[in-house]
Amino acid sequence: MTDFETAARRATAQMRQVFDATPLQRNDYLSDKFDANIWLKREDLSPVRSYKIRGAFNAMRKQRALNPDQRNFVCASAGNHAQGFAYMCKSFEVRGEIFMPITTPQQKIDKTRAFGGENVKIRLTGDYFDQTLAAAQAHCAETGAHFLAPFDDVDVIEGQASVAVEILDGLEHAPDLVVLPVGGGGLSAGVTKFMSLTAPSTAFRYAEPAGGASLAAALASGAPTTLPHVDNFVDGAAVARIGNHTFAELSGVKPDHVLSAPEDRICTTIIELLNVEGIVLEPAGALVLDVMDELRPLVKGKTVVCVTSGGNFDFERLPEVKERAMRYAGRKKYLILRMPQRPGALREFLDLLGPNDDIARFEYLKKSARNFGTVLIGIETEDAATFDDLFEKMEIAGFEHRDITNDPVLSEFLI
Missing domain, CATH: 3.40.50.1100 (Rossmann fold)
Structure with missing residues (x-):
């Protein structure tokens, strides 16, 4: 062996x-x-x-065996590593400081604190993880605490x-x-x-x-x-x-x-x-x-x-x-629709929809011309193939549209 x-x-x-x-x-x-x-x-x-509890356990166990006087540990994480680290700090009865980005959701902060109890202190610093990591490592250099890496460590592996x-x-x-x-x-x-x-x-x-x-x-x-x-x-x-x-x-x-x-x-x-x-x-x-x-x-x-x-x-x-799953499956799409500004136009468009089609979002963005307005519309359906039929009907009826479902720029700003 x-x-x-x-x-x-x-x-x-x-x-x-x-x-x-x-x-x-x-x-x-x-x-x-x-x-x-x-x-x-x-x-x-x-x-x-x-x-993550496994690597945290082993790295902390081996560090304590190597240096029994080491009772101060530090990690940088906004997720599972922080929770595993906190759990082991309480188990080994050592002090742990956990550096998390300022943007960390409160739910993750509370859960990490629950695992570590009085044995851990959470520090929120940095808008991005790289800043958080740098702060944690600088703290270790100043205090002599042991930095417990999330993955790039032979004891964690x-x-x-x-x-x-x-x-x-x-x-x-x-x-x-x-x-x-x-x-x-x-x-x-x-x-x-x-x-x-x-x-x-x-x-x-x-x-x-x-x-x-x-x-x-x-x-x-x-x-x-x-x-x-x-x-x-x-x-x-x-x-x-x-x-x-x-x-x-x-x-x-x-x-x-x-x-x-x-x-x-x-x-x-x-x-x-x-x-x-x-x-x-x-x-x-x-x-x-x-x-x-x-x-x-x-x-x-x-x-x-x-x-x-x-x-x-x-x-x-x-x-x-759920939203991303439906979009991947092709069952939900977002369109920019050029809607004629005349009585009955909206009803004509709605009549093109099938019995299993649902409008999940409808928002006028602007009146782009005297006779037309721009609409953001989200449509859900039970069968992705339905959209091929719908788009064909829209083209015949003169409803100009642009599919922005997978457009990263427009999706970010509009959806």
């Missing part, structure tokens, strides 16, 4: 003093859907509803490898395939390294958000690369630059084994799992399930483990998720 295997198993055993193993559950719905033996490693059911230990202990044989989410790379690096050593026949596929494809960028350039822009919707995995330590473990991944998940499509997956299975997943937690359709030929007849990495979903986001 290698040193890494031994260390990962030791870390896993130590974790049992603090929290139980997360469930490894066969999912009948997904197994039937993909004609495979699909298991979910439910990291969304950890005490903090994400796997070792702690996340406990997911692989539990997968292998929970199955009668090694899985044929493991599908892993990628953000900064801590989880994927730890699981890949452990299982490559202990179950070399197991294959891997990796899922990352289209708006934060840091692993794909690093593989393309041969080194960690900072993305020029990141879509923060998948906040648990929207990382601009994969870690140096994590990429060292993932640099051998084949580029075509990394799958990109569009943010709007992820919303359809969240809604599907919520409605069909009653499973609440955050966007990052749904990543691996979102790419399964692309893996359908590969997984048929195989034993597959999908790691659902987190379930910290704020239900205030549900309207946005």
